[in-house]
Amino acid sequence: MDRRITADQVTSPLEDVVDEALTARATVDEHGTVTGRSGGAEQLLGYSSAQILGRPAAALLADEATARDLPPVAQLPRWHGRLALRHRDGHHLETKVLAHHRTPDHGTREWLLLSALTGRLPQPDDETLVSWSFTQSPCCALALYDTGLRLRRANEAMERSVALTEDDMRGLRVPEIVDNEAGELAEQDMLRVLATGEPQYRENYLRAAGETREHAWSVFLAPLRDREGRIHGVCLSAHDMTEQYWARKRLQLIAEAGKRIGSTLDVTRTAQELADVAVPALADFISVDLLASLDDVQEPPPGAVATDGSLALRRIAHRSVHPGVPEAAVDQGGVDEYPKGSPPVECLRLGRAVLHQVTEPAITEWIARDPVRAARVRDFGVHSVMTVPLSARGTTLGVAVFVRHRHPDPFQQDDLVLAEELVARAAVCIDNARRYTRERGTTVTLQRSLLPQRLPEQAAVDVASRYLPAGAQPGVGGDWFDVIPLSGARVGLVVGDVVGHGIHASATMGRLRTAVRTLADIDLPPDELLTHLDDLVARLSTEAEGTGRPAKEPETGDVGATCLYAVYDPVSPVARSPGRGIRCRPW
Structure with missing residues (x-):
């Protein structure tokens, strides 16, 4: 049945456009019992609601079926096929049925069976609709080429994409219509379609005449066959993927930025x-x-x-x-x-x-x-x-x-x-x-200020020093050195390192350097000096664990350090350090 939709019906309620009675509907529960039906179902089989609801659906079949005869549909989401049904007046009719296995809002699984009452046979104006669907397709540009690769038909979207009418293009080859590499590649793909019978796919990037923006096209080429499988032409279908293409490019750029920025x-x-x-x-x-x-x-x-x-x-x-x-x-x-x-x-x-x-x-x-x-x-x-x-x-x-x-x-x-x-x-x-x-600048300034500004002149020894951080990436930490004049022309030589980097390590270094100088001034032997320094580090670590640090401070609460302390006596001349020779004492 042909119905024309007028402009004022576009926003009309559904029932003003769709005739529900033209589809036979019925619902069947998991036990095979009919639980619902529409007016179209009564028109199809002649049974009223009182006569059909609550009855086994198998009773509507023209022939009694055994479980072996029924298709294995229990686990399928959908089934379709032909069923022979019995009308109320006794005659048999065969109809096409589409069945959906669904779970409605009430939560109980059921089957929804549908059968069209009209429009099951081809209509005289179907070919007109097909022609309109080709020419007016809004989603892709279509063109039909014969086996000589000459254009026979083109739809409106294709006309817009190349800024030419169908009459302008008819009889021309693709590279003659699109005068660039994309046209040559498309014709090569067409040759492969004719030779192999297999569809071909390609992505092209080109700018239509009169446009400044380049478009991305997803191009499909497929053979056009008759009922015997003979190829009579090639269909070119081009989808404009420009927005998706640029969206993909933007995501790629963001991903690249994540890798490259902030190295x-x-x-x-x-x-x-x-x-x-x-x-x-x-x-x-x-x-x-x-x-x-x-x-x-x-x-x-x-x-x-x-x-x-x-x-x-x-x-x-x-x-x-x-x-x-x-x-x-x-x-x-x-x-x-x-x-x-x-x-x-x-x-x-x-x-x-x-x-x-x-x-x-x-x-x-x-x-x-x-x-x-x-x-x-x-x-x-x-x-x-x-x-x-x-x-x-x-x-x-x-x-x-x-x-x-x-x-x-x-x-x-x-x-x-x-x-x-x-x-x-x-x-x-x-x-x-x-x-x-x-x-880092603050830390360097603090550390430089805590290190000796100049080395004291010693009659017994010549001392030279150089402080050079290992590199910018690890950061400035708690490294220090010192030269301490002692009685009897002796000299205390100190090299130390506080574990960690940053202002906290530099401040801890300053406290330890001061402690070493104080303990050296009272002329403690190296073993005793380092023992006292060990106690100081233990107290500092306990204080750090008790008070905590700001969340942004990267170091943990523990305080660790390494120190070398030696006393050089020019009279001996011997450099004395804890134990034998010179060694580092870690905490």
């Missing part, structure tokens, strides 16, 4: 890693600037930058698709003053990422006052800009600016989200590096 505890290196990840995958040029005020402030205030005027920003990294970064208006390491209302300042003031087209007033007014940047925009054809604040742990550190000029597509909202993700990862790493650098 060291160096601020400049980390910022450069962000720039290297972003160009050229996301932008044609990127600059990473930190607030110049961070040079003088130990801990910046939390939140967005509070400013009613200009801001000074220090360039710590940038990168371009062009060698030498010619787009940069500021040299790396240089400081530039950004005026009020400029995109970087507004981004920091608002505390969120902002997307701009170069024609917007925010850009035009800024570069109108900056001839250098205006020349860069003009010379390179900059058309799209994103500004993203560098924020970590609630503190704003600076801003990253992403620029496109060679890439024809302007930044989209998805690009802004991706940029925020990349910058957020980099900001945490930059903040970690900044805190580490600050703490």
